[in-house]
Amino acid sequence: MNELQLILGITRNLPRIKGSGAIANKILIPFYNRKKRKKTIHNVMEFKMKLDPHECTDSAVLFYPQLSDYKELESLSRLIKPTDTLVDLGSNIGFYSLALSKMVPDGEVYAIEADPYNFSRLTENLSLNPDIENIKPLNIGISDKREVLTLGINDEGNRGGNSFLKKNSPVTVDVQCDSLNQVLNDNGVSNIGFLKIDIEGFEYKVLHHYFKNSSSDLYPRLILAEHNKSIKEVNLNELIDLFKNNGYRIIKDFGLNKLWQYHED
Numbered sequence: 131m132n133e134l135q136l137i138l139g140i141t142r143n144l145p146r147i148k149g150s151g152a153i154a155n156k157i158l159i160p161f162y163n164r165k166k167r168k169k170t171i172h173n174v175m176e177f178k179m180k181l182d183p184h185e186c187t188d189s190a191v192l193f194y195p196q197l198s199d200y201k202e203l204e205s206l207s208r209l210i211k212p213t214d215t216l217v218d219l220g221s222n223i224g225f226y227s228l229a230l231s232k233m234v235p236d237g238e239v240y241a242i243e244a245d246p247y248n249f250s251r252l253t254e255n256l257s258l259n260p261d262i263e264n265i266k267p268l269n270i271g272i273s274d275k276r277e278v279l280t281l282g283i284n285d286e287g288n289r290g291g292n293s294f295l296k297k298n299s300p301v302t303v304d305v306q307c308d309s310l311n312q313v314l315n316d317n318g319v320s321n322i323g324f325l326k327i328d329i330e331g332f333e334y335k336v337l338h339h340y341f342k343n344s345s346s347d348l349y350p351r352l353i354l355a356e357h358n359k360s361i362k363e364v365n366l367n368e369l370i371d372l373f374k375n376n377g378y379r380i381i382k383d384f385g386l387n388k389l390w391q392y393h394e395d
Contacts, residue, residue, distance in 0.1 A: 144194055224251075239265045275308070277307050281293070282297055341372070352389065
């Protein structure tokens with residue numbers, strides 16, 4: 131049994147109690163990553179992924195998938211309908227898209243990722259699961275209009291933290307963008323059961339335009355949005371007001387992520 135298998139034997143059996151992930155994050159993962167490691171293919175829940183142990187999102191999914199957003203995913207599994215159309219906006223390497231695909235055997239998932247590198251890894255992970263046929267990957271940035279924006283790349287172990295707000299990053303890439311309304315229209319999407327939006331501070335800009343230019347029939351029934359206080363350019367109160375003013379209320383608060391549900395009064 132090699133070193134990785136030994137560590138996974140511990141981390142993948144950590145209980146779902148507060149603080150258990152610290153054992154992996156502070157001791158076992160740094161120990162494993164004491165030298166350069168290659169990407170590795172492993173089972174994650176009911177699917178396979180090729181994961182980079184030096185990347186933040188990858189390492190969590192590799193070492194303790196049973197702890198990775200499990201509260202969010204458990205709640206969604208009870209609320210999402212098998213025929214729903216789901217949108218994973220900011221899909222990174224595909225963990226959420228793959229997990230969500232199992233919840234909609236008669237529906238579909240649109241996996242939208244702006245970064246060409248992350249997108250290449252997303253499609254590679256999809257190719258590892260040929261039995262999953264209901265995910266449509268789209269390599270495009272989402273803004274409030276059609277434009278080319280500079281994406282700041284986080285190349286220090288958290289490529290999921292790439293942001294259009296970090297235009298002065300040492301590493302950047304220009305990305306073709308369009309509005310969410312237009313992208314969904316181009317793909318024939320006329321109803322959204324669930325939207326996951328994690329686009330590093332661009333949430334307000336995208337959703338403000340979307341709500342303003344869409345009929346209520348196109349409002350997602352459920353939205354899981356990241357509310358990241360560490361992004362200084364973001365006014366979280368403004369984002370919260372945007373949801374409330376467009377008919378949403380929080381039904382689950384997971385801390386960083388909040389689950390909003392649309393209601394018509």
